[in-house]
Amino acid sequence: MKKNKxxxxxxxxxxxxxxxxxxxxxxxxxxxxxxxxxxxxxxCDGGECGCxxxxxxxxxxxxxxxxxxxxxxxxxxxxxxLSEGSRLSAIQRGFNEKLGAQCGFCTPGMVMAAEGLLRKxxxxxxxxxxxxxxxxxxxxxxxxxxxxAVQFAAKELSKRT
Amino acid sequence: xxxxxRNQSIGVPKPLVDGxxxxxxxxxxxxxxxxxxxxxxxxxxxxxAHAEIINIDIxxxxxxPGVKVIITGDxxxxxxxxxxxxxxxxxxxRDKVRYRGEPIACVVAVDVETAQAAIDVIxxxxxxxxxxxxxxxxxxxxxxxxxxxxxGNIEREVxxxxxxxxxxxxxxxxxxxxxxxxxxICQVQSEPHAAIAEFDVExxxxxxxxxxxxxxxxxxxxxxxxxxxxxxxxxxxxFVGGGFGCRTESLNITLICALAARxxxxxxxxxASREETFITHRGRPETDIDMKIGVKKNGIITAVDxxxxxxxxxxxxxxxxxxxxxxxxxxxxxxxxxxRYKGLRVLTNTPPPGAMRGHGITDVRYAFESLLDKIxxxxxxxxxxxxxxxxxxxxxxxxxxxxxxxxxGLPECIDWVEKESGWKKRKGKLGKFKGLGVGCGxxxxxxxxxxxxxxxxxxxxxxxxxxxxxxxxxxxxxxxxQGSSTMATQCAAEVLGLDMSRFQILTSDSKLTPKDNxxxxxxxxxxxxxxxxxxxxxxxxxxxxxxxxxxxxxxDDVECLGEFYTAGSQDEGLTFEEVxxxxxxxxxxxxxSGNFDTLPESWGTKKYRGGAISGSMAYAYAAQVVEVxxxxxxxxxxxxxxxAAQDVGKALNPLSVEGQIExxxxxxxxxxxxxxxxxxxxxxxxxxxxxxxxxxxxESPPIEVGIIETIDPNGPFGAKEAGETSLIAFIPAFTNAxxxxxxxxxxxxPVTPDKLMELIENKKEE
Numbered sequence: 001m002k003k004n005k006x007x008x009x010x011x012x013x014x015x016x017x018x019x020x021x022x023x024x025x026x027x028x029x030x031x032x033x034x035x036x037x038x039x040x041x042x043x044c045d046g047g048e049c050g051c052x053x054x055x056x057x058x059x060x061x062x063x064x065x066x067x068x069x070x071x072x073x074x075x076x077x078x079x080x081x082l083s084e085g086s087r088l089s090a091i092q093r094g095f096n097e098k099l100g101a102q103c104g105f106c107t108p109g110m111v112m113a114a115e116g117l118l119r120k121x122x123x124x125x126x127x128x129x130x131x132x133x134x135x136x137x138x139x140x141x142x143x144x145x146x147x148x149a150v151q152f153a154a155k156e157l158s159k160r161t
Numbered sequence: 162x163x164x165x166x167r168n169q170s171i172g173v174p175k176p177l178v179d180g181x182x183x184x185x186x187x188x189x190x191x192x193x194x195x196x197x198x199x200x201x202x203x204x205x206x207x208x209x210a211h212a213e214i215i216n217i218d219i220x221x222x223x224x225x226p227g228v229k230v231i232i233t234g235d236x237x238x239x240x241x242x243x244x245x246x247x248x249x250x251x252x253x254x255r256d257k258v259r260y261r262g263e264p265i266a267c268v269v270a271v272d273v274e275t276a277q278a279a280i281d282v283i284x285x286x287x288x289x290x291x292x293x294x295x296x297x298x299x300x301x302x303x304x305x306x307x308x309x310x311x312x313g314n315i316e317r318e319v320x321x322x323x324x325x326x327x328x329x330x331x332x333x334x335x336x337x338x339x340x341x342x343x344x345x346i347c348q349v350q351s352e353p354h355a356a357i358a359e360f361d362v363e364x365x366x367x368x369x370x371x372x373x374x375x376x377x378x379x380x381x382x383x384x385x386x387x388x389x390x391x392x393x394x395x396x397x398x399x400f401v402g403g404g405f406g407c408r409t410e411s412l413n414i415t416l417i418c419a420l421a422a423r424x425x426x427x428x429x430x431x432x433a434s435r436e437e438t439f440i441t442h443r444g445r446p447e448t449d450i451d452m453k454i455g456v457k458k459n460g461i462i463t464a465v466d467x468x469x470x471x472x473x474x475x476x477x478x479x480x481x482x483x484x485x486x487x488x489x490x491x492x493x494x495x496x497x498x499x500x501r502y503k504g505l506r507v508l509t510n511t512p513p514p515g516a517m518r519g520h521g522i523t524d525v526r527y528a529f530e531s532l533l534d535k536i537x538x539x540x541x542x543x544x545x546x547x548x549x550x551x552x553x554x555x556x557x558x559x560x561x562x563x564x565x566x567x568x569x570g571l572p573e574c575i576d577w578v579e580k581e582s583g584w585k586k587r588k589g590k591l592g593k594f595k596g597l598g599v600g601c602g603x604x605x606x607x608x609x610x611x612x613x614x615x616x617x618x619x620x621x622x623x624x625x626x627x628x629x630x631x632x633x634x635x636x637x638x639x640x641x642x643q644g645s646s647t648m649a650t651q652c653a654a655e656v657l658g659l660d661m662s663r664f665q666i667l668t669s670d671s672k673l674t675p676k677d678n679x680x681x682x683x684x685x686x687x688x689x690x691x692x693x694x695x696x697x698x699x700x701x702x703x704x705x706x707x708x709x710x711x712x713x714x715x716x717d718d719v720e721c722l723g724e725f726y727t728a729g730s731q732d733e734g735l736t737f738e739e740v741x742x743x744x745x746x747x748x749x750x751x752x753x754s755g756n757f758d759t760l761p762e763s764w765g766t767k768k769y770r771g772g773a774i775s776g777s778m779a780y781a782y783a784a785q786v787v788e789v790x791x792x793x794x795x796x797x798x799x800x801x802x803x804x805a806a807q808d809v810g811k812a813l814n815p816l817s818v819e820g821q822i823e824x825x826x827x828x829x830x831x832x833x834x835x836x837x838x839x840x841x842x843x844x845x846x847x848x849x850x851x852x853x854x855x856x857x858x859x860e861s862p863p864i865e866v867g868i869i870e871t872i873d874p875n876g877p878f879g880a881k882e883a884g885e886t887s888l889i890a891f892i893p894a895f896t897n898a899x900x901x902x903x904x905x906x907x908x909x910x911p912v913t914p915d916k917l918m919e920l921i922e923n924k925k926e927e
Contacts, residue, residue, distance in 0.1 A: 039186020103642025104183025105402025142827030
């Protein structure tokens with residue numbers, strides 16, 4: 001089917017990405033199907049679960065509620081950016097070691113939401129963690145260990161500065 | 162020389178062996194496989210709840226550019242279903258549709274939009290029949306039967322009396338009766354259903370990847386509906402984003418995907434939307450319970466008499482098993498000497514429920530524990546004390562339905578939550594609109610009789626030892642996020658005394674791994690854990706033999722220290738690598754097998770039909786205390802804190818056990834406070850994660866976990882079930898806390914603020 005298209009220039013995980021995309025292409029589908037960045041998951045029919053959370057210009061967004069065509073000039077970070085070429089990041093280690101991930105499907109979105117939170121708030125209170133992750137649904141953990149994972153990461157990161 | 166110690170893996174908190182993949186986004190789930198030239202399948206679903214199919218006209222749709230093939234119910238006349246006695250569901254409906262959203266056709270096209278455009282022009286002609294959306298409606302006189310062979314829309318009626326119930330009631334000082342309605346709920350696992358099927362036309366060979374808890378049953382059902390030889394199918398389970406029971410039977414999406422791939426002579430993927438995942442369902446059925454309990458003045462239970470009616474949806478699924486669990490699993494918690502149960506599983510024009518976490522017993526246990534709490538109140542006995550009075554006289558206890566209880570940690574669980582919650586000091590003293598409640602639960606550690614009786618062992622595990630001194634665990638056991646791969650690795654590492662890093666694990670690929678029945682009924686730790694231990698012992702024996710030969714010693718004198726084998730303090734001993742080289746001499750790569758079988762005494766009772774259901778090798782126990790506060794103006798409930806103790810036999814991985822208990826408590830909370838499906842004329846109006854309200858991180862409580870270890874005599878290192886029992890205990894603990902806070906008792910689930918407000922208002926009027 002013939003569709004309207006838009007040219008976009010983005011920086012995705014530190015790389016320049018120029019593309020011509022269909023106007024109705026969702027950022028989540030662009031990342032997954034066009035770029036093969038399958039770390040970003042789709043768990044619902046739009047804006048309900050948070051599995052597709054990515055950072056756009058440093059702030060968490062639902063990639064399933066964002067049109068790729070509207071991302072021209074933006075910097076996008078996905079789960080793949082956090083550990084590329086190196087070891088797990090502090091947040092990723094927190095989720096791994098504290099068992100913040102069970103089935104793992106919500107984890108990339110959860111980790112990116114936590115990443116966004118910790119960039120803004122260095123030592124979040126438990127309430128701030130709850131608020132920061134309120135758009136992300138996990139069905140396995142009951143969230144207890146997710147909170148512990150974020151607290152672990154905040155502590156690790158504060159040691160570095 | 163430094164003292165060499167065996168590595169310890171059991172009882173040590175271990176992150177998941179597949180954790181790094183999950184936290185880095187490298188883990189690939191079924192929907193993440195998108196090979197080049199892959200086609201997409203999209204399912205057309207019935208717009209009506211009950212109708213005879215007259216015609217499905219696909220002629221116009223097939224002409225659309227980009228449409229590869231369209232299949233309908235004509236594609237296969239082989240029905241599927243989990244239970245051999247109840248297989249009458251077709252991947253794509255034939256003759257009739259029986260629920261709104263039932264698949265009737267699948268379009269295979271180059272992309273989703275093309276497929277949807279084709280669906281839009283398919284003409285579905287049907288003759289509508291009356292739809293029955295509630296159990297009662299479906300059972301009325303003169304109804305149209307959903308299935309010819311199920312007259313009156315009764316899927317299964319269970320009726321048993323064990324002990325003398327009428328005498329027990331007559332002998333009691335006090336009889337209390339209540340009716341409860343528990344809403345139908347869904348698992349809402351994070352990953353929507355997905356499948357990708359590749360048909361190799363040259364070899365007439367099918368490879369399927371799907372989000373499943375039971376790849377082996379998928380394999381069986383694929384062969385059945387495709388009418389293909391089982392050996393011509395390869396079933397692979399990639400990473401799976403949770404299940405909680407909705408994937409414990411073959412789902413139509415997987416079967417349709419394979420049928421579509423064969424028809425398209427290529428590779429087809431179907432990724433279900435969240436709405437379709439809700440429609441595919443297999444959650445917990447709506448259950449109406451009427452329960453009567455007789456007690457003596459001292460709180461001893463003399464008899465229980467109850468009925469459970471389940472809205473079973475349009476197809477059987479696990480329905481027969483669910484309604485049997487609702488009866489059989491009343492036993493094994495308390496010392497019950499007289500029980501009468503009548504269960505009805507009803508067929509309705511709604512999507513079929515299945516085997517959700519806490520299968521069959523959750524709602525019944527909720528009713529029982531609520532009633533017990535109410536009785537305690539009326540007899541002026543502490544709710545914890547009334548439970549103590551009715552403990553099993555065990556361990557080594559046999560229930561009326563011949564369940565053998567070999568380890569029984571309920572007393573320790575109760576003691577723990579009583580102490581940690583400050584029950585004695587705080588109960589009744591928290592102030593207005595605040596309350597504490599207690600509730601208990603138990604659950605099986607694997608069904609002792611498998612669904613498909615083949616005579617094979619319940620579990621088989623292979624260990625492959627190769628020249629590089631690494632060991633690969635090969636198991637069909639599906640890792641779905643519950644940590645089974647980590648558990649198996651721990652078991653093997655413990656027996657061999659090696660560090661877990663020496664092991665790799667490969668799971669659920671039917672051409673590589675030994676067959677496994679799957680992730681359901683909390684069977685994996687118990688059964689696959691034991692099979693892994695057996696395999697590791699067999700491998701250890703081979704290594705000891707090889708070491709003995711090399712050291713010129715008697716095998717009985719050889720000590721395995723994991724990384725080091727020695728025959729007494731005098732010799733220099735051998736490193737693990739040296740032992741491996743010695744063992745492989747002459748034989749090459751070694752693969753050993755280990756098995757597990759259940760004991761016949763655990764196969765359940767023959768006193769009533771279906772009595773095998775609820776027979777298990779071991780039962781896990783849980784007790785919880787829940788603290789709530791309620792806003793009197795809005796009736797909004799806050800769960801302030803949960804104390805959750807579970808007897809898991811032995812916590813093989815305390816980190817994972819904690820995670821399972823916390824997750825169970827939380828999922829129980831969802832069912833208790835907010836979750837429930839709703840239908841309007843068969844149209845589900847809660848098919849999104851906004852309309853179907855699962856709790857978010859904001860309203861999720863702190864949970865304090867108490868791990869109780871009773872060391873089950875037959876469990877792997879003494880372990881039992883860890884992932885379901887605590888869900889069951891939460892719900893009554895919660896409603897009992899609400900009753901404590903308000904003086905009115907919610908009976909229907911979920912306890913939403915509007916329902917609770919009504920109870921509060923009614924009380925004021927009294």
